[in-house]
Amino acid sequence: MDERQPASRASLYRSWPRYEAADKGFRNYWYPAIESRKLGKKPMAVKVVGEPILLMRDGDKVRALHDRCPHRGVPLSAGRNEFPGTISCIYHGWTYRLADGELCAALTDGPDSPICGKAVVRVKTYPVEERANIIWVYVGDQPAPPIEEDVPEEFLAEDAVVIPMIELRKGDWRYAMENAVDEAHARYLHRKTPFAFFRLFPAYQTDVQMVPSEDGKWLRRLSKPVFGPQNYPGVGTWPRDGFWRKAGGQVIVGKARLPGVFYVGHKNWQDFQFFTPVDEQHHLMCQIAVRRTKGLGALWWKLRVWSYIQLFHRIMLNRWEDGFIVEAMDCPPERLFRPDVAIVAWRRWCDLHARGLDGERAAKAEAEAEDGGASVASGDAASSQQASKAELT
Numbered sequence: 001m002d003e004r005q006p007a008s009r010a011s012l013y014r015s016w017p018r019y020e021a022a023d024k025g026f027r028n029y030w031y032p033a034i035e036s037r038k039l040g041k042k043p044m045a046v047k048v049v050g051e052p053i054l055l056m057r058d059g060d061k062v063r064a065l066h067d068r069c070p071h072r073g074v075p076l077s078a079g080r081n082e083f084p085g086t087i088s089c090i091y092h093g094w095t096y097r098l099a100d101g102e103l104c105a106a107l108t109d110g111p112d113s114p115i116c117g118k119a120v121v122r123v124k125t126y127p128v129e130e131r132a133n134i135i136w137v138y139v140g141d142q143p144a145p146p147i148e149e150d151v152p153e154e155f156l157a158e159d160a161v162v163i164p165m166i167e168l169r170k171g172d173w174r175y176a177m178e179n180a181v182d183e184a185h186a187r188y189l190h191r192k193t194p195f196a197f198f199r200l201f202p203a204y205q206t207d208v209q210m211v212p213s214e215d216g217k218w219l220r221r222l223s224k225p226v227f228g229p230q231n232y233p234g235v236g237t238w239p240r241d242g243f244w245r246k247a248g249g250q251v252i253v254g255k256a257r258l259p260g261v262f263y264v265g266h267k268n269w270q271d272f273q274f275f276t277p278v279d280e281q282h283h284l285m286c287q288i289a290v291r292r293t294k295g296l297g298a299l300w301w302k303l304r305v306w307s308y309i310q311l312f313h314r315i316m317l318n319r320w321e322d323g324f325i326v327e328a329m330d331c332p333p334e335r336l337f338r339p340d341v342a343i344v345a346w347r348r349w350c351d352l353h354a355r356g357l358d359g360e361r362a363a364k365a366e367a368e369a370e371d372g373g374a375s376v377a378s379g380d381a382a383s384s385q386q387a388s389k390a391e392l393t
């Protein structure tokens with residue numbers, strides 16, 4: 001499949017200028033970048049919010065450096081760990097200290113190379129932390145907030161068993177996040193997925209709203225499910241579910257938070273989905289399963305994730321079904337319907353609350369939104385926008 005050009009999507013978010021500008025994500029957040037178990041002493045290349053980053057372990061520390069040698073622009077992640085605490089560029093052996101990015105030797109210019117220590121050849125380093133079996137990086141322009149601001153507290157509980165799976169996916173991170181926010185798609189796209197073979201899905205839902213949590217971090221999705229066969233005038237009856245499907249096991253809670261996180265509360269486990277922007281056309285799909293348990297319970301939980309949940313949920317449902325949609329969808333244009341109130345509310349939430357807007361501009365954006373400045377051209381979408389405004393104010 002040909003990769004679509006970002007320019008073709010630029011006007012989709014024109015009513016939410018900050019969201020539109022965030023084609024590579026919101027910078028001032030901690031993002032999950034790689035599973036801890038996959039990172040060793042060997043340099044690894046990742047890209048987060050458009051920044052190429054070298055990650056590697058250095059003793060008991062994890063280091064993150066801009067993945068570009070200032071000499072001639074070669075990725076440092078192709079280099080060698082020639083001396084302790086350093087990375088040597090593979091091309092001419094410029095050698096940088098991992099802790100602060102300073103050029104401490106230029107091997108092929110001799111021990112007295114005058115370029116060493118100069119500020120112009122220092123490589124940028126990034127704040128990096130390891131929590132809950134995940135390496136998190138921060139590429140923001142503002143000083144990094146404490147990582148606990150961005151890592152959900154459920155990950156940090158003493159008995160939390162956190163099992164991440166992080167993979168590169170094609171598609172704009174916003175499509176992926178909006179797909180998670182979109183409840184209606186689960187009723188149809190996932191209806192026949194093996195993971196939910198025995199579950200009774202609603203046919204549709206009414207009264208979709210996104211409601212901010214008390215701490216202001218989450219937008220919780222609320223709706224009223226309608227079960228059972230429905231008569232669609234002039235078309236027929238749907239759904240036609242098998243007798244073996246039973247109610248229960250449905251998603252209990254669905255909620256979204258910045259910078260691009262969706263939480264799905266299952267009956268006895270929690271599924272966090274982080275959409276780490278890579279560039280305009282790729283994101284890291286971070287599926288993070290969490291359960292509070294200990295001892296044998298923890299062992300059983302790990303077995304369950306690495307077998308059943310891995311195959312049926314993470315791969316068949318999420319990668320093959322959602323991943324296909326996010327890669328294949330092509331908009332603008334778009335024409336929204338009632339369930340998309342949730343998507344519109346999410347876009348607006350980002351526009352108003354993403355970090356990086358100073359106080360004066362934030363107040364102006366809020367005032368413009370109150371004046372209806374965020375309406376959109378399509379009649380359907382405009383009514384959705386109005387609905388979301390009513391629910392959020």
Ligand code: FES
Nearest residue numbers: 069071072089092
């Ligand atoms: S490009 Fe890195 S040392 Fe020359």
Ligand SMILES: [Fe+2]
Nearest residue numbers: 179186190322
């Ligand atoms: Fe889905």
